[in-house]
Amino acid sequence: MGSTDSTGSSGAPQPEPREKVASGQVQSVDRAIELLELMADAGGEAALSELAASTGLPLPTIHRLMRTLLSRGYVRQLPSRRYTLGPRLIRxxxxxxxxxxxxxxxxxxxxxxxxxxxxxxxxxxxxxxxxxxxxxxxxxxxxxxxxxxxxxxxxxxxxxxxxxxxxxxxxxxxxxxxxxxxxxxxxxxxxxxxxxxxxxxxxxxxxxxxxxxxxxxxxxxxxxxxxxxxxxxxxxxxxxxxxxxxxxxxxxxxxxxxxxxxxxxxxxxx
Amino acid sequence: MGSTDSTGSSGAPQPEPREKVASGQVQSVDRAIELLELMADAGGEAALSELAASTGLPLPTIHRLMRTLLSRGYVRQLPSRRYTLGPRLIRxxxxxxxxxxxxxxxxxxxxxxxxxxxxxxxxxxxxxxxxxxxxxxxxxxxxxxxxxxxxxxxxxxxxxxxxxxxxxxxxxxxxxxxxxxxxxxxxxxxxxxxxxxxxxxxxxxxxxxxxxxxxxxxxxxxxxxxxxxxxxxxxxxxxxxxxxxxxxxxxxxxxxxxxxxxxxxxxxxx
DNA sequence: ATTCACACTTCCACTCAGCGGAAGCATAGG
DNA sequence: CCTATGCTTCCGCTGAGTGGAAGTGTGAAT
The missing domain is CATH 3.30.450.40 (GAF domain)
Known part of the structure; x- marks a missing residue:
């Protein structure tokens, strides 16, 4: 890592580098991983809106990512609609x-x-x-x-x-x-x-x-x-x-x- | 695997329904998961080209996905450049x-x-x-x-x-x-x-x-x-x-x- | 029982993230 | 030294992904 940093000296009209995904990487995958990590941090369980609050991402975006994880067994969904980490991760x-x-x-x-x-x-x-x-x-x-x-x-x-x-x-x-x-x-x-x-x-x-x-x-x-x-x-x-x-x-x-x-x-x- | 085969006969310009990702899901996340699963199936270790062969995806695509997984600690890379499942998955x-x-x-x-x-x-x-x-x-x-x-x-x-x-x-x-x-x-x-x-x-x-x-x-x-x-x-x-x-x-x-x-x-x- | 509020889910048009062909590099083998 | 192999980077095109807005269901309050 430690890739595109420290060279913030040039006075170019940079459109705010921010904490973006390092270049050459896949945004949606990175976000999906972030969701998994957040859930792990939260003890393995979280509601959609909680994830939205933590990530700052819009709800539909998270929902779509979670659907993908769900279909792969990386998360489960309780009757309360809350999500938990799924059985496939154990494997x-x-x-x-x-x-x-x-x-x-x-x-x-x-x-x-x-x-x-x-x-x-x-x-x-x-x-x-x-x-x-x-x-x-x-x-x-x-x-x-x-x-x-x-x-x-x-x-x-x-x-x-x-x-x-x-x-x-x-x-x-x-x-x-x-x-x-x-x-x-x-x-x-x-x-x-x-x-x-x-x-x-x-x-x-x-x-x-x-x-x-x-x-x-x-x-x-x-x-x-x-x-x-x-x-x-x-x-x-x-x-x-x-x-x-x-x-x-x-x-x-x-x-x-x-x-x-x-x-x-x-x-x-x- | 077993994706684009057998249906080489029809001359129809069908956009080929194939074994696509179920709608409303995120393609790249699904692919990333597929890569992880493949590695697990292969005993936790695989070369880039092996993954390409198994998935049928082009090398650059897989490489980019692997880079993302790499930066998140979901895979490691050996000096031989082969990939293994990473420490973060244990957690x-x-x-x-x-x-x-x-x-x-x-x-x-x-x-x-x-x-x-x-x-x-x-x-x-x-x-x-x-x-x-x-x-x-x-x-x-x-x-x-x-x-x-x-x-x-x-x-x-x-x-x-x-x-x-x-x-x-x-x-x-x-x-x-x-x-x-x-x-x-x-x-x-x-x-x-x-x-x-x-x-x-x-x-x-x-x-x-x-x-x-x-x-x-x-x-x-x-x-x-x-x-x-x-x-x-x-x-x-x-x-x-x-x-x-x-x-x-x-x-x-x-x-x-x-x-x-x-x-x-x-x-x-x- | 009815209403309200909240949280999740679906829709859809825009657009930029992701894609992949092709070219560039390393590294192992001859 | 040269060749072969396999990984990595580049870059222009495009459709996958995004997110605002609207819809739906569920549970709480009246």
Missing amino acids: LGESAGRQLGAGARPYLTALAAELGETVNLAMIDRDMAVYVAQAASRHSMRMFTEVGRRVFTHATGVGKAVLAQLPDATVLEIVARVGMPAATPQTITDPQALLTELATIRERGYAIDDGEQEIGVRCFAVEVPGAPTPTALSISGPSARVGYDFAETAVPVLHRTAAELAKELISPGA | LGESAGRQLGAGARPYLTALAAELGETVNLAMIDRDMAVYVAQAASRHSMRMFTEVGRRVFTHATGVGKAVLAQLPDATVLEIVARVGMPAATPQTITDPQALLTELATIRERGYAIDDGEQEIGVRCFAVEVPGAPTPTALSISGPSARVGYDFAETAVPVLHRTAAELAKELISPGA
Whole structure:
């Protein structure tokens, strides 16, 4: 992205660039996606008029787009005429998750088995980090997988490991957009402190999250080098079990696995 | 696919009705969705030219659509320039799943606890049944949830319970489109036999799947009456534990829960 | 029971977004 | 180095998409 901007200097009688769809893209598709996202933000349900209010688009336009989504099963319509996200999206999401976590799973499972703690793979999605695969340790078998969950980048191991792959300017843009809320007293909440931390991470070769996301949980994370989308691999567990000495064992294994994962992600099945 | 073929004979200058998008819908959105679906069918990954071949659309058109999806994170692009489904879809699918299984989960969990077997909620999606929520029994804790999985309607308890809510003509259309492959020797593979079975289900008030999907697994399923999309609730387990006498206990509870679910699905949180 | 108000849906003519043929680039293979 | 293949950009034409206005249904108020 970051395409047609910053060159607003010329005094040409520009007809107001605004926040239009980046050129070379399809307006109606972009709008349809915006509607889906809005519904997701609203908890998966919305009325037509609510969508109109949020987007500023005229009702007939939205209605037509929703009809299209409806016929494809991407949204459903309740008897109250309100819309909800549809069953077909589950399938797509599953497929995407499988694709992303595809070759990854065996590596993660092996890693979790070897180190005995929970392993996560996450990549950046807009301004957040999204978990795309997980191998749980036997200790904490959770009913609900974390896959699909989005977390702030500044407050998690994987998040910081991902940010460390980006230029500082981009990092600042991200935190400017989404902010840096504190999840715990340990969370980094200052942009400059974050940049310093990222420099340390690049130097050291791995990120540490020491109760910054959840008190009592420590996490070591490394980048997956050369992944198509900035990606990170982490291992985490209770501070009691996951001490700093644990890093000496874990980090080399993480790096090795990350390198293998990189190959797998770039040319699947190769 | 199968679009502009076979009718090469007539010399009439017919503007060719074809398999157009139903009127009042948005062509480009429909096409974008088709691309996503194709990618999912192809295992989550495809090259531009493959998509062109499958859809019959010209390359530039597809390229533009993919660019839009790309910028929204609905697809990613590998260094090989091939496309894969993107991380953002996971989030959407999660949200859709949460929405669909929303109020349902507590009911399912209670039901699973009360009856001690795995409970599933499924709804129809095109020509298949898709699981939208599950509460597993303690017996068989699976690593991978079944949520999102799509199954044939004719070979499963939930499937048949869903079909029983549809007119025979619609049922025949569905099986004509997707066929009736046998999952086990018990699977119903004849359309007429299926219609007879559905009549029995409507009469009896619940569906039985006796090893038709998987040998040794029995399942009782009831419709969720008045759901916006035809939906069914089932309980299933090994034939050894789930005998026919079990139905006497289970079915009334299933019916009661289904009725409660119906209310919940129609007006969430009410 | 009747009216009113609101929200959704359909209609239709204008027009600009989207389309796709053709030309331009990269990248892999010879 | 050259060729082949497949992706990407360009650009003028046009019909798909748009959105104002009118219609319809539903639920609340009187």
